[in-house]
Amino acid sequence: DVVMTQSPLSLPVTLGLPASISCRSGRSLVHSDGNTYLSWFQQRPGQSPRRLIYNLSNRDSGVPDRFSGSGSVTYFTLKISRVEAEDVGVYYCMQGTHWPYTFGQGTKLEIK
Amino acid sequence: EVQLVESGGGLVRPGGSLRLSCAGSGFTFSTYGIQWVRQGPGKGLAWVSYIIGDGSSTSYVDSVKGRFTISRDNAKNTVYLQMNSLRAEDTAVYYCGRDFFYSVDSWGQGTLVTVSS
Numbered sequence: 001d002v003v004m005t006q007s008p009l010s011l012p013v014t015l016g017l018p019a020s021i022s023c024r025s026g027r028s029l030v031h032s033d034g035n036t037y038l039s040w041f042q043q044r045p046g047q048s049p050r051r052l053i054y055n056l057s058n059r060d061s062g063v064p065d066r067f068s069g070s071g072s073v074t075y076f077t078l079k080i081s082r083v084e085a086e087d088v089g090v091y092y093c094m095q096g097t098h099w100p101y102t103f104g105q106g107t108k109l110e111i112k
Numbered sequence: 113e114v115q116l117v118e119s120g121g122g123l124v125r126p127g128g129s130l131r132l133s134c135a136g137s138g139f140t141f142s143t144y145g146i147q148w149v150r151q152g153p154g155k156g157l158a159w160v161s162y163i164i165g166d167g168s169s170t171s172y173v174d175s176v177k178g179r180f181t182i183s184r185d186n187a188k189n190t191v192y193l194q195m196n197s198l199r200a201e202d203t204a205v206y207y208c209g210r211d212f213f214y215s216v217d218s219w220g221q222g223t224l225v226t227v228s229s
Contacts, residue, residue, distance in 0.1 A: 096214030
């Protein structure tokens with residue numbers, strides 16, 4: 001299985017400032033069709049996961065444009081341009097290129 | 113609107129069985145695969161099982177193979193996860209999710225399974 005490693009695991013951020021979460025995969029996530037099937041999910045306290053980003057950099061409908069995804073091959077980043085109070089929660093990366101899907105350990109974002 | 117609703121969780125003794133259900137609405141259920149993902153207490157997300165839209169193919173994480181069985185009834189828009197020989201380490205919130213294009217684009221609210229004597 002492909003190991004997904006996130007950092008940091010805890011991310012205290014000041015409101016209005018940017019935040020960045022990294023995710024590394026144990027092997028290339030470039031699919032044979034040329035796409036990179038890396039998704040990002042947000043899980044607010046007490047809620048189900050919600051997908052924010054799919055296929056490396058595509059935002060889901062309704063996701064604020066302060067969230068962006070980037071990266072390539074084995075190194076990926078989720079950026080929040082200006083953190084808001086509603087962004088508190090745990091963020092997970094997930095790869096869908098190789099079977100089975102695997103998740104990172106999660107990064108807990110909190111407000112300083 | 114896409115909706116997934118899990119049910120069937122509860123408290124069960126080690127060695128016991130439970131059947132979880134995942135009911136879908138707001139989309140053509142039979143054309144989508146469904147994933148089961150679990151989250152242990154205070155832990156991260158972990159993939160458990162998958163079934164293709166027509167039910168012809170299934171997959172499981174090694175730790176549940178031989179104990180869990182995934183199935184679906186597309187006439188009822190429902191996927192099932194039959195869990196036998198339950199262990200303490202199976203304690204988790206179980207989520208079902210709609211599989212779409214190498215990702216999970218919609219999630220249910222989850223159902224809690226507690227395995228304890």
